[in-house]
Amino acid sequence: MNGALTAWGNRVSPVFDAARELLVFSIAESTISRRRYEAFQPERPDLLAKRLQELQVRAFICGAITEMSAAAIQSGGIELIPFIAGSLDEVLEAYARGVPIRQIFPMPGCSGKRHRHKHCRHPGGRGPGPRTGCSLADGIHAWRIQHLKNS
Amino acid sequence: MLARNIVMKTPSLDTEQNATEIILESISDGVFTVDRHWRIMSFNRAAEAVTGVSREEAVGKFCWEVFRSNMCESDCALKRTMELGIPCVSTSTHIISSSQKKIPILASTSLLKDQKDAILGGVEIFRDLSLVEELRKELDSRGQIGDMVSRSPVMQKLFAILPQVAESNSTVLIQGETGTGKELLARAIHDLSPNKKKPFVAVNCGALPDSLLESELFGYKAGAFTNATKDKPGLFASAKGGTILLDEIGDVSPAFQVRLLRILEEGEYKPLGAVKTEQANVRVIAATNRDLASMVQQGEFRRDLYYRINVIQLRLPPLRERKEDIPLLIERFIARLNTKRNRAIAGIDRESLAVFMGHDYPGNIRELENIIEHAFVLCPNSLISRDHLPTDLLQEPALEQKTGNLEDILQRAEAKAIQEALKRNNYNRLAAAGDLDLHKSTLFRKIKKLGLSLPDLDGRSDRGSQ
Numbered sequence: 001m002n003g004a005l006t007a008w009g010n011r012v013s014p015v016f017d018a019a020r021e022l023l024v025f026s027i028a029e030s031t032i033s034r035r036r037y038e039a040f041q042p043e044r045p046d047l048l049a050k051r052l053q054e055l056q057v058r059a060f061i062c063g064a065i066t067e068m069s070a071a072a073i074q075s076g077g078i079e080l081i082p083f084i085a086g087s088l089d090e091v092l093e094a095y096a097r098g099v100p101i102r103q104i105f106p107m108p109g110c111s112g113k114r115h116r117h118k119h120c121r122h123p124g125g126r127g128p129g130p131r132t133g134c135s136l137a138d139g140i141h142a143w144r145i146q147h148l149k150n151s
Numbered sequence: 152m153l154a155r156n157i158v159m160k161t162p163s164l165d166t167e168q169n170a171t172e173i174i175l176e177s178i179s180d181g182v183f184t185v186d187r188h189w190r191i192m193s194f195n196r197a198a199e200a201v202t203g204v205s206r207e208e209a210v211g212k213f214c215w216e217v218f219r220s221n222m223c224e225s226d227c228a229l230k231r232t233m234e235l236g237i238p239c240v241s242t243s244t245h246i247i248s249s250s251q252k253k254i255p256i257l258a259s260t261s262l263l264k265d266q267k268d269a270i271l272g273g274v275e276i277f278r279d280l281s282l283v284e285e286l287r288k289e290l291d292s293r294g295q296i297g298d299m300v301s302r303s304p305v306m307q308k309l310f311a312i313l314p315q316v317a318e319s320n321s322t323v324l325i326q327g328e329t330g331t332g333k334e335l336l337a338r339a340i341h342d343l344s345p346n347k348k349k350p351f352v353a354v355n356c357g358a359l360p361d362s363l364l365e366s367e368l369f370g371y372k373a374g375a376f377t378n379a380t381k382d383k384p385g386l387f388a389s390a391k392g393g394t395i396l397l398d399e400i401g402d403v404s405p406a407f408q409v410r411l412l413r414i415l416e417e418g419e420y421k422p423l424g425a426v427k428t429e430q431a432n433v434r435v436i437a438a439t440n441r442d443l444a445s446m447v448q449q450g451e452f453r454r455d456l457y458y459r460i461n462v463i464q465l466r467l468p469p470l471r472e473r474k475e476d477i478p479l480l481i482e483r484f485i486a487r488l489n490t491k492r493n494r495a496i497a498g499i500d501r502e503s504l505a506v507f508m509g510h511d512y513p514g515n516i517r518e519l520e521n522i523i524e525h526a527f528v529l530c531p532n533s534l535i536s537r538d539h540l541p542t543d544l545l546q547e548p549a550l551e552q553k554t555g556n557l558e559d560i561l562q563r564a565e566a567k568a569i570q571e572a573l574k575r576n577n578y579n580r581l582a583a584a585g586d587l588d589l590h591k592s593t594l595f596r597k598i599k600k601l602g603l604s605l606p607d608l609d610g611r612s613d614r615g616s617q
Binding site (some may be wrong): 010013014015017018019020030041042043044045046047063064065066067068069070071072075082083107108109110111 | 156182202203205208209211212215216217219220221222223224225247249251252253489491492495496497530532570585
């Protein structure tokens with residue numbers, strides 16, 4: 001399964017509309033098997049949607065994004081996971097393991113703790129990566145343990 | 152806005168610190184402070200309101216994850232302040248709220264220092280400009296009626312009388328060159344009228360031969376001609392209770408003009424093959440790009456029909472006579488195309504705008520719209536530049552030479568103004584001089600000095616031929 005993410009150094013780019021670099025990744029057996037960078041123009045979300053389709057990208061992870069750009073990407077049938085913040089490695093690793101990254105790496109104001117912004121929330125409430133069949137709490141717990149082991 | 156460096160008080164000065172906090176909580180500008188590692192240390196109430204992020208979520212997070220401005224990655228004002236030690240005042244930018252809305256803001260940054268002048272971090276103060284933007288749009292919309300926008304005084308006068316015109320049920324004649332928006336004006340009249348919920352039907356009379364136009368407008372009964380197997384209502388019936396626009400009425404044949412006259416005079420018509428007449432309960436708006444008055448003079452258009460349709464006459468000026476509308480129209484077309492094609496073109500650069508302003512637009516607004524669409528297709532980024540404009544637009548004589556000394560530039564501008572005035576006045580030198588507020592001998596002298604070549608026609612020849 002292929003996915004893409006807007007990158008800013010070693011972090012998820014905070015604003016899609018100002019991002020310049022795309023990290024395209026592949027997932028195999030719950031790990032990131034391949035990753036490569038390419039440039040893109042956020043002013044042309046229509047072209048990005050086409051490019052993502054060419055790359056057979058199923059999910060697109062980014063930071064804050066405007067409604068118009070979001071609509072352009074989603075019109076290509078790509079699942080959008082917006083308002084994500086954090087380090088690239090951590091986000092990717094969690095996503096590959098099927099951990100719901102919306103709950104683990106939300107941008108401030110998008111966690112649903114206090115303000116429940118409809119755009120911030122992920123409709124499914126789960127990450128689109130390989131399903132593990134565990135509950136949300138289990139998933140988070142498993143990911144944290146794994147992360148601690150790795151570090 | 153606060154522009155000086157902020158000094159943090161020591162904990163011993165509790166009262167003063169509380170006072171500072173109260174002030175920060177009370178002001179309507181958003182304020183946040185960051186430490187040297189870009190982590191948010193404080194976040195006031197207004198900042199919560201503008202960003203949609205609560206203080207408890209914001210504090211301790213990286214500022215870019217909370218503030219989410221388009222300048223965070225490449226041109227961060229706070230970073231500049233922290234690196235250079237100088238405040239940035241009133242930087243205009245936008246942030247993206249948690250509800251995916253783009254919020255225009257004005258931001259200022261300064262250093263955050265303690266009492267010993269040691270740098271603790273930075274402070275950013277920002278103001279939500281959404282209301283200002285809304286007011287600006289409100290002001291812009293004053294020059295708008297229906298789908299038409301304009302700031303030109305001529306169009307403003309037209310817009311001002313439009314509600315009264317729409318309120319009446321009188322026949323309207325709209326005259327204007329091709330592409331000036333005659334159908335949009337007709338639709339605006341309909342939309343402002345008491346019958347706005349009834350149909351609006353437009354028909355191009357010049358595009359159809361008489362027999363077809365007759366069946367289109369009046370309909371026919373079954374058996375009226377071969378293949379007429381069932382009744383077909385015409386456009387007059389379809390527009391019942393509403394408005395019908397008879398576009399290009401100047402191109403209607405003399406024979407058909409008689410039929411139209413009957414409808415307008417008697418308010419009834421007979422479908423093809425019908426025995427009984429039907430009532431034409433519809434408001435008629437006629438439009439043409441031709442000069443109907445002179446067509447009447449030359450016997451090409453019926454005088455009685457002309458007077459019948461010319462109850463209220465509205466003239467749409469060509470775009471070259473309202474060039475002040477070009478930036479507004481460009482903005483509108485870009486916004487429309489952005490929505491239609493999921494693009495985010497911000498506008499055009501100054502050099503392109505100069506090209507747009509220098510063109511005469513024989514095809515009027517339609518031509519401008521097509522040029523924008525051309526540029527839109529070729530523009531790969533967010534700003535339309537000269538490279539994206541059609542080649543023929545860039546090859547216009549007025550734009551060939553853009554450089555030179557001031558004298559040359561002034562002479563070229565003068566020559567252009569004179570040529571345009573002459574063209575406007577059908578090369579009548581006296582009228583052109585009046586138009587330019589010059590004495591005729593001054594105009595002659597300038598034409599000679601600038602070496603302008605003029606056609607043999609001088610505007611007086613028209614009078615001679617009549």
